[in-house]
Amino acid sequence: MGEMLGLTENAGDYESWLNEVKDALASINMPFEGWQGIWAYDFRQEFDGGTKANEAALKANKFWWHEQNKAIGQDCQKTPNCWLPRDHRGECQRM
Numbered sequence: 001m002g003e004m005l006g007l008t009e010n011a012g013d014y015e016s017w018l019n020e021v022k023d024a025l026a027s028i029n030m031p032f033e034g035w036q037g038i039w040a041y042d043f044r045q046e047f048d049g050g051t052k053a054n055e056a057a058l059k060a061n062k063f064w065w066h067e068q069n070k071a072i073g074q075d076c077q078k079t080p081n082c083w084l085p086r087d088h089r090g091e092c093q094r095m
């Protein structure tokens with residue numbers, strides 16, 4: 001295939017990217033270790049898709065909130081895939 005726009009990846013790239021994700025999650029009090037073990041988010045896919053670490057952390061944050069809301073029967077009923085809790089204020093926010 002030759003070179004594909006410098007997108008050669010290796011395990012080290014993913015690991016350092018994931019460390020950035022973990023830092024970002026820690027900074028918003030959503031520790032990776034605590035949540036990923038319950039509801040696994042597909043970080044690998046985000047990495048492969050070129051998502052920035054910060055964005056991936058925010059997406060995982062929404063995913064985990066949504067999963068938790070569903071688990072306790074408190075997910076928003078107005079819009080499918082809205083990650084906010086039931087009867088939240090303001091506009092719905094799709095994931």
Ligand SMILES: [Zn+2]
Nearest residue numbers: 076082092093
């Ligand atoms: Zn909503």
